[in-house]
Amino acid sequence: MKLVVQVKLLPAPEQAAALDATLRACNAAASTVAATAREIGCYRNYDLRRQAYHRIKTDYGLGAQAAQHVIKKVTDAYAALAANLRAGNYGKPGSRRRHKVEANPIMFRWDAAQPYDARMLSWQHDVGTVSIWTVHGRLKPVAFTGSADQLKAVATHPIGESDLVHRDGMWLLYATVEVDEPQVYEPSGFLGVDMGIANIAYDCDGTRYAGAELNGYRRRQQRLRSRLQHKGTASAKRLLARRRKKEARHAANVNHGIAKSIVIEAARTGRGIAVEKLTGIRDRVRLRKPQRVTLHSWSFQQLGAFLVYKARRAGVPLVEVDPRYTSQTCAGCGYRDKRNRPDQETFHCRSCGVVAHADHNAARNIAARGVVGWGAVNRPHAA
Numbered sequence: 001m002k003l004v005v006q007v008k009l010l011p012a013p014e015q016a017a018a019l020d021a022t023l024r025a026c027n028a029a030a031s032t033v034a035a036t037a038r039e040i041g042c043y044r045n046y047d048l049r050r051q052a053y054h055r056i057k058t059d060y061g062l063g064a065q066a067a068q069h070v071i072k073k074v075t076d077a078y079a080a081l082a083a084n085l086r087a088g089n090y091g092k093p094g095s096r097r098r099h100k101v102e103a104n105p106i107m108f109r110w111d112a113a114q115p116y117d118a119r120m121l122s123w124q125h126d127v128g129t130v131s132i133w134t135v136h137g138r139l140k141p142v143a144f145t146g147s148a149d150q151l152k153a154v155a156t157h158p159i160g161e162s163d164l165v166h167r168d169g170m171w172l173l174y175a176t177v178e179v180d181e182p183q184v185y186e187p188s189g190f191l192g193v194d195m196g197i198a199n200i201a202y203d204c205d206g207t208r209y210a211g212a213e214l215n216g217y218r219r220r221q222q223r224l225r226s227r228l229q230h231k232g233t234a235s236a237k238r239l240l241a242r243r244r245k246k247e248a249r250h251a252a253n254v255n256h257g258i259a260k261s262i263v264i265e266a267a268r269t270g271r272g273i274a275v276e277k278l279t280g281i282r283d284r285v286r287l288r289k290p291q292r293v294t295l296h297s298w299s300f301q302q303l304g305a306f307l308v309y310k311a312r313r314a315g316v317p318l319v320e321v322d323p324r325y326t327s328q329t330c331a332g333c334g335y336r337d338k339r340n341r342p343d344q345e346t347f348h349c350r351s352c353g354v355v356a357h358a359d360h361n362a363a364r365n366i367a368a369r370g371v372v373g374w375g376a377v378n379r380p381h382a383a
Contacts, residue, residue: 007146009171018134027108029056038105113163125155182315187272192367202359204367259306272317274370321369331364
C-alpha cells in the first residue's frame with residue numbers, strides 16, 4: 001500500500017530562493033496551461049501536451065520532466081473539478097457560483113504543490129540530503145529532517161512521486177512510499193463504531209471518544225471565528241487564516257488518535273472494525289442550526305479515511321455498513337421505532353424495555369451488520 005510521508009527541507013538562503021523561483025515558474029506555467037485548456041476545450045493529458053509543452057518549456061524555463069508534470073497537474077485539476085460539478089459541490093446547474101466555476105479557467109497559487117519524480121529528485125539517506133531540480137539548475141545537497149518514523153520510512157521503502165510544498169514559511173517534501181501490507185486475518189467478531197456530533201466516535205464496547213471536551217473546543221473556535229468574521233479587518237482575516245490551519249491540525253491530530261485507539265483495540269481482541277458509510281452524511285442527517293455548524297466543522301470523512309489506512313497497515317478487517325435505522329433499532333430484540341429515541345443520548349426500546357446510551361446501541365447494530373457484511377463477501381456460499 002502507498003503512504004505519504006512528510007519531511008522538512010532545510011535549504012540555505014540561496015537554495016530557498018531557487019526553490020521559490022521554481023514553484024512560481026511551475027505554477028505560472030500551470031495557470032497558462034489551464035487557460036489554454038479552457039479556451040480550446042481540451043483536457044486530456046496527451047492532447048494538451050501537444051498544445052502547451054514546447055511553449056511552457058521556452059517561456060518559463062522548465063525542464064522536460066517539469067513541463068510534463070505541470071500539464072498533468074492541470075489535467076488532474078480539471079478532472080477533480082468535473083467530479084465536484086457532478087457531485088453538486090458547486091451548486092445546482094444555472095446557479096451563479098457554478099456558472100463562475102464552469103466559465104473561468106483554473107488558477108494556481110504560486111506556492112501550489114509541484115510533483116517531482118526520480119529524474120528530478122534523488123535522496124542521499126546516509127547523509128540526510130536530497131538533490132533537487134530547480135529552474136536555476138540542480139541543487140545539491142539540500143538537507144532534510146523529520147521524525148524518526150518519517151526518516152525510517154523514506155530510507156527503507158521504495159519512494160515514488162514526491163510533491164514540493166511551501167507552507168507557513170517551511171519547505172516540505174511529501175514523498176509517496178510503498179509499504180508491505182500484512183495479510184488480513186479472519187475476525188472473531190466486529191467492533192462496531194458509531195460516529196456522531198455529541199461524540200465523535202462510540203464503539204460497541206461502550207468506549208466513548210472525544211466527547212464534551214472536544215465539543216467545548218469546537219464551540220470556542222466557532223465563537224472566535226464569528227467575532228473575527230464580524231470584525232472584517234485585514235488583521236482579522238489574517239488571524240482567521242492562521243486559526244483555520246490550527247483548528248484543522250487539531251482535528252487531524254484528534255482523528256489520528258481516535259483511529260489508532262480503535263484499530264489497536266480491534267487487533268488486540270482479534271476482531272474486525274465495522275463503520276457506517278459516511279458518504280453523503282451531510283445530506284442524510286437533519287439537524288438543528290447550531291448542530292449544523294458542528295457537523296460542517298469536523299472532518300468525519302477524514303476520520304473514516306484514517307481508520308481505513310490504519311486498519312490496512314495492521315491487517316485488521318474493516319467493513320462499511322448501511323447506517324440507516326441503526327439509531328432507531330434495538331440491538332437486543334431488533335424492534336425498530338423512531339420513538340425509541342426520546343432524546344439525543346437515550347435509547348429506550350418500546351418493545352423489550354431496554355434502556356441504553358443511543359450511540360452505544362447504534363454501535364452494537366453496526367457491529368452486527370459488520371458480521372453479516374463480512375460473511376456475505378468472504379463466505380458467500382457458506383451454509
